[in-house]
Amino acid sequence: MLRTRFTEEFGVEHPIVQGGMQWVGRAELVAAVANSGALGMLTALTQPTPEDLVKEIARCRDLTDKPFGVNLTILPTITPPPYAEYRQAIVESGIRVVETAGSNPAEQLAAFQPAGVKVIHKCTSVRHALKAQQLGVDAVSIDGFECAGHPGEDDIPGLVLIPRAADELDIPIIASGGIADARGLVAALALGADGVNMGTRFMCTAESPIHDAVKQRLTEADERETELIFRPLRNTARVASNSVSREVVEKLDAGAGFEDVRELVAGARGREVYERGDTELGIWSAGMVQGLIDDVPTVDELVTRIVGQARELIEGRLARTIGG
Numbered sequence: 191m192l193r194t195r196f197t198e199e200f201g202v203e204h205p206i207v208q209g210g211m212q213w214v215g216r217a218e219l220v221a222a223v224a225n226s227g228a229l230g231m232l233t234a235l236t237q238p239t240p241e242d243l244v245k246e247i248a249r250c251r252d253l254t255d256k257p258f259g260v261n262l263t264i265l266p267t268i269t270p271p272p273y274a275e276y277r278q279a280i281v282e283s284g285i286r287v288v289e290t291a292g293s294n295p296a297e298q299l300a301a302f303q304p305a306g307v308k309v310i311h312k313c314t315s316v317r318h319a320l321k322a323q324q325l326g327v328d329a330v331s332i333d334g335f336e337c338a339g340h341p342g343e344d345d346i347p348g349l350v351l352i353p354r355a356a357d358e359l360d361i362p363i364i365a366s367g368g369i370a371d372a373r374g375l376v377a378a379l380a381l382g383a384d385g386v387n388m389g390t391r392f393m394c395t396a397e398s399p400i401h402d403a404v405k406q407r408l409t410e411a412d413e414r415e416t417e418l419i420f421r422p423l424r425n426t427a428r429v430a431s432n433s434v435s436r437e438v439v440e441k442l443d444a445g446a447g448f449e450d451v452r453e454l455v456a457g458a459r460g461r462e463v464y465e466r467g468d469t470e471l472g473i474w475s476a477g478m479v480q481g482l483i484d485d486v487p488t489v490d491e492l493v494t495r496i497v498g499q500a501r502e503l504i505e506g507r508l509a510r511t512i513g514g
């Protein structure tokens with residue numbers, strides 16, 4: 191057992207979170223994560239309507255008795271979803287932990303705090319983390335430049351971002367971005383984090399509800415095979431390198447606007463990648479950490495391995511450095 195402020199305050203066995211992943215955070219994966227003793231998050235906007243989210247929460251409860259959370263991300267979007275209705279669905283379903291992301295959490299906190307829902311706010315800079323703490327979130331998940339999805343615009347990797355956050359914040363910190371194994375977990379704890387968040391690593395597990403060909407691609411790809419799209423639009427996203435993401439980078443670098451790449455980047459097209467297994471069909475998310483992933487274990491094998499090896503690392507290699 192690895193005990194931290196996060197495991198104590200959030201009542202989970204292991205200091206490991208599976209955070210929001212659009213199209214991936216569904217009941218099969220989240221329940222497997224919960225059953226392994228880690229904290230999984232359904233991704234609210236993966237469900238087409240708030241009513242579908244209510245059904246997905248119920249489906250997840252059929253698969254696990256353990257607690258799980260829901261991610262609700264507010265980012266620039268082609269068709270703005272009814273965020274308030276999704277929040278109502280989350281609260282009315284009795285969810286106790288929410289991961290907010292993508293923008294200032296004030297609007298989200300106003301709905302979740304009065305209902306007693308704990309909020310973990312995912313952000314990408316110390317200043318945003320401090321703002322979230324001041325607003326009253328219960329923890330922050332701070333995402334280094336290595337991460338999949340939206341790394342922000344400052345490009346600060348976890349090795350600097352996590353200890354900077356630890357120096358400034360009083361609430362528990364989840365280190366996110368670039369973590370896939372026990373080495374990442376132990377390093378994050380040493381840097382001052384109270385737990386880790388993993389996305390890409392959980393995408394590549396047996397229970398992850400995406401096509402096997404995408405998982406296969408993640409095991410083959412190295413750490414250099416990602417692209418940063420939307421950089422000139424200040425909505426940077428790290429995605430798998432493929433013909434579509436490279437075309438988007440080229441067009442935006444040449445001065446194109448969002449409308450010129452809208453068809454290429456549409457989430458509905460990226461979703462086809464996960465469903466059909468053709469990794470060249472659209473944009474899909476992957477972090478640099480894919481370079482560290484070379485198998486497709488079950489979630490339970492993965493979590494057991496990480497926690498076991500973390501303990502061995504602390505008691506073995508690290509203890510030996512001080513003669514223990």
Ligand code: NAD
Pocket residue numbers: 210211212233235236261262263264265266267268269271339420423425427448455456457458460
């Ligand atoms: P989408 O099809 O609306 O947009 C595709 C991509 O284009 C997204 O990365 C989006 O941020 C970006 N985008 C849209 N309009 C933009 C604009 N005007 N300027 C710059 N960039 C723009 O989104 P989607 O991929 O279908 O996602 C559906 C919903 O899920 C959206 O509301 C999105 O914010 C959200 N989402 C959640 C997560 C998560 O992990 N929880 C990750 C990504 C997206």
